[in-house]
Amino acid sequence: xxxxxxxxxxxxxxxxxxxxxxxxxxxxxxxxxxxxxxxxxxxxxxxxxxxxxxxxxxxxxxxxxxxxxxxxxxxxxxxxxxxxxxxxxxxxxxxxxxxxxxxxxxxxxxxxxxxxxxxxxxxxxxxxxxxxxxxxxxxxxxxxxxxxxxxxxxxxxxxxxxxxxxxxxxxxxxxxxxxxxxxxxxxxxxxxxxxxxxxxxxxxxxxxxxxxxxxxxxxxxxxxxxx
Ligand code: SF4
Numbered sequence: 001x002x003x004x005x006x007x008x009x010x011x012x013x014x015x016x017x018x019x020x021x022x023x024x025x026x027x028x029x030x031x032x033x034x035x036x037x038x039x040x041x042x043x044x045x046x047x048x049x050x051x052x053x054x055x056x057x058x059x060x061x062x063x064x065x066x067x068x069x070x071x072x073x074x075x076x077x078x079x080x081x082x083x084x085x086x087x088x089x090x091x092x093x094x095x096x097x098x099x100x101x102x103x104x105x106x107x108x109x110x111x112x113x114x115x116x117x118x119x120x121x122x123x124x125x126x127x128x129x130x131x132x133x134x135x136x137x138x139x140x141x142x143x144x145x146x147x148x149x150x151x152x153x154x155x156x157x158x159x160x161x162x163x164x165x166x167x168x169x170x171x172x173x174x175x176x177x178x179x180x181x182x183x184x185x186x187x188x189x190x191x192x193x194x195x196x197x198x199x200x201x202x203x204x205x206x207x208x209x210x211x212x213x214x215x216x217x218x219x220x221x222x223x224x225x226x227x
Contacts, residue, residue: 019185094122147190
C-alpha cells in the first residue's frame, strides 16, 4: 500500500504532477470539427467507447451538416446511421431533439452556459462540462466519467459514489488551472495502467502514493471490495 500525502489537496497536486509527466499530450480523444459535432460526439459517448464513437461519427459528420440536417432526419434514419452505438435509438432521439431546440431557441448555435446546455435532451452536467471546456473554453467544473470516478476513489481523493458529489469534492482539491486536464490524465492512466478489473500496480507511477496499491492493500477503494 502506498502512503498518500498528508492532505487531500497535496495528494491531488502530487497526482496531477506525476500524471502530467507521464502523459504530456493528454487530451480529449473524441473527434469533431465544430461545437455541434462535439456536442453530438459527447452525447453518443455515454456508455460507449470513444473509439466506437469516432468510427461512427466519421460517416455521420460527412452526411449531416448542421442542426437542420439532424432535425429534418427521421428518427429511424438517424437511428440506423448510429446503429453501432450503444442505446442508438434513444441517442438518435436526443440528437434530433437537441438540434430542434438549438434551432428554435439558440439560432442554430450550441449554447454556452451550463443551465442552457443541460436543458438539451440527453445532456447532463458531464456532457455540458465537456462542451463548455472544449467548445467554448469555459471551465466551470470537472468532468467526472467512469475513469475519474474510479481513480479518485482508489487514490483516496474522495469516498463519494455519485459523480456530482465527486465533482464537488474534486473542485476543492484539484488546482484551478488543472480542472480540465485532470479528467484527461485520469482517463489516460485509467486506460493504460489503472483499469477497472486488473490494474497494473507494479508498473504505476502513483504506486507509492496510492492507498489501494495491490502489493500491500487488500482493498480496492474504488469498489470497497477486496482485490
Ligand atoms: S494502478 Fe494500482 S497503484 Fe496505480 S493508481 Fe491504480 S490502484 Fe493505485
